[in-house]
Amino acid sequence: MSVTPMNKNAPLIEVRNLDLHFGAFHALKNVSVSFDSGQLIGLVGDNGAGKTTLIKVLSGIHKPNSGEVYFAGKRVKEFHPKLAIKFGIETIQQSVGLCDNLSIARNFYLGREPVKRWFGIPFLDFKKMRDASTKVIRTFGLRENVSADDQVEMLSGGERQSIKIGRAVEFKNRVVIMDEPTNHLSVREREHVNELAQQLRDQGLLVIYITHDIHQVHKLADRIVIMENGEKVTDVAKDEMTADELEEVIRCGGRVVDTSKEVEPS
Amino acid sequence: MKWLASIKTGLAIAGIALTATTAVAQEPEEYRFVMVSHIGSNDPNMKWLTMAMEEFEKKYPNVTTEYVSSNQYSVQELVRLLDQTIASRPDGIAVPIVSRDALEGPIRRAIDSGIPVVAFNIPDSRPERERIPYMTYVGGDEYLTGYKTGQYAIEKAEAGEVPMPEHVVCAMIAAEHEGLRERCRGIEEAVAEVGATTEYLFTGADPATFRSNLQAYLSSHPESNYILNMGDFTAPWSWQVANELGMSPDVDDEGMTILAVGIGPIGLSGLKEGHLLVASEQGFWLQGYIPFEWLYWYHELGYEAQSDIITGPIMVDTTNIEKFDPLSKAVFGSGSEDSSAWQ
């Protein structure tokens, strides 16, 4: 799969001149961006700005029409969620990620179920599945009475996000993409999820945090990337611009109005 | 405009007169008759009809017959075939009335444009004044099939060969089929004359379903002593179920007696081996022959049939098997010697 040899100094994810069309709709226009480990990136933009499309390419759901994607210096040639998971890229979305009809333990290991052989037949290793998910339930602050055998449909929105984040940690992922992770959550749950995001970054993971709430993400992120109409319009370190200034950028259709402010070249 | 029309008519008459005289002067008129059928080449019964049509052509060399059918049976398909046939302007059409609603329009159109139509195999069951105005119907009669079979059983019972009917199970393989219901009504009225009752049992056509349903009925209604099968293929299933219940289903003076409608290797071998009392045949061969006789003589002499022509049922039993064996071999490939279905 790899053509370019592994490069230690290469960014963890690098995207070059990415273009993607959905019929007549030009979803991504020549997007180039790179992300490093141990960073929390705020990916900001209005609906339809292309931020979700970009991360769908990174998580293997969409294949770009042109452009290149490198992971740890290796050129990515095939796009499938299975491969993204193999690379250690986990995407956490509000509506996707947990099957309501399955127990927490079953969801936790969905797609990478551990097995234990009985007479050579690979049965699911329920003990391992239950133990690992119970640990996450306890560490990530779910209600006391929730057990690993409970159906996911009994969990609150915040608890679901916690499980997904816990799963990302458990499987030693290198990249966690969080797509609007705090939508529909209570204030307390929102803070909890944001804390978890920072913990992941502190553990050396790359966290891409997608939102349209610039104020919220500005507090967490190390770097802010703003997209508009399928283009990357701004890419700055957190201290370079205040949240208000960035909000102004978004409000004006992604164009930097105040030319006195220096914008980091991409 | 009137004078123009009359000139046209005059010319047309002159034209017809001219062709007619030349025809008479040379040789007999050529006719083309078409049978539009619901029985496709995947159904062996087609052979009854096509064999008869070949015979007809041998007898009347000035007639060509065509058999039109499709393998994918549907009413729409039959209507389409009928429309195409009418458009080809044949000298006569034979068609089964599979659906009077769907066929009434095309058939009336054919008749209005001067093509005589004979119904075969399935009639328009409405009273004669209301039905589609085809010349005649040539085929079996569902009610009569059931009725004659019932009468046959009573005769044999009176002769002491089989028990007198007490309770008859009419094993209907399809609930919505009007013809099957008529057969059941026929046997019901025939056996009512000796005080016997009849159950219209919906069995389904799948063999396992058929067996399960029939066993459910027979084991709770042990007074049943006759089963009328709607096709000879269900007769061995009935026989087996009755046999498993210890009802002595062979042809003898005790227990259960099996009857069937329709013959083929299964029916004939069942008769020969004494599993089956009688299997009726609806005169299928004649249904491929008689319609063309009437179409032919309609053209030649202006004859029209004044009533339906009923070709069946013909009761087939041990006394006339040998007559039907060659027919069965020609149509189905084997006759009474193939008894595998009854083992």
Place this chain on the structure above:
Amino acid sequence: MITLNTSAFARRPDFGAIVGVIMMFAVFSLIDFSGWWSGSTLGNILQFTAILGCMSIGQAIVIMAKEIDLSVGSVYGLTGIAFITLEADLGVPGAIIAAMAIAGGIGFLQAMAVIKGKIPSMIVTLGGLFAVRGLIYVWTGGSVRSLPAESRAHWLTQLFGGELFGIEAAILWTAGLMVVLSLVIWRMKFGNRLLATGGDENTALSQGIRTDRVKIRAFVLCSLLAGFAAILTLADKPQTHVTLGDLMELEAIAAAVIGGCLLSGGRGSLLGAVLGAFIITGVRYELISLGAPASWYISFVGLVLIVALIFNQSLIRWAGNRA
């Protein structure tokens, strides 16, 4: 996994079917004790349940993947006819293998049409129902032979169609398949992924599950089970006809639904599907025994289905309130 907690037990998808079977036994014992408990009645019902149950297990698996297979009756028919017809040339073992290969092939083709052609399975398998039935007519020319005596005595025919310890082989086979496949569904990777695919396909995809492959396997398994049901039938009673399997798809789907399979996918039970088949067969048998007018039971299968659905729904709500 299953605690002896009443509400957890009531949350089982097949709870409704279990209650239904108990109720059926109670009611029929009450109104027709001697008829219901006679050996031939239960023997006949179990025999047919085994055949229908084998088909409905496959149907349940497809429904769990949020698809449906309307072609099982015709596939059952074609596999049976293929077994009988090919036996003359291939012998019993060869004919069984060939017939099952035909069944699996049809399942695979239908799955490809659903997945690659992106056509709803309802449409694809409805087409399959008619096309396969048509194939039976074209192939056989309307009449089917029966197995010769020596082939009936063949050990393989006896293995599928004979008796073992006085029990019909079909009953043992279906019971065995139900246990094995239940283990596959609930205790193995494939089952976990099947339930995820049916419950929430986007989530399954996002976790790297090849949902297309899961569905292909479900369809092939369903066709194979329908085909196997035909082998079980004909190995026992080889006198058949082109009508083999006529209308059985409806009963197979009804059995799976009565057994607690939700058409919205991801939930169901193979035990439930077999119990559903038992309920349909039992109710039909008793209705005929008790002298219900002909063709009533067709309406009754529909009625049982609706009652079972309402019953299952209220059970889910009841269990949910108690949790």
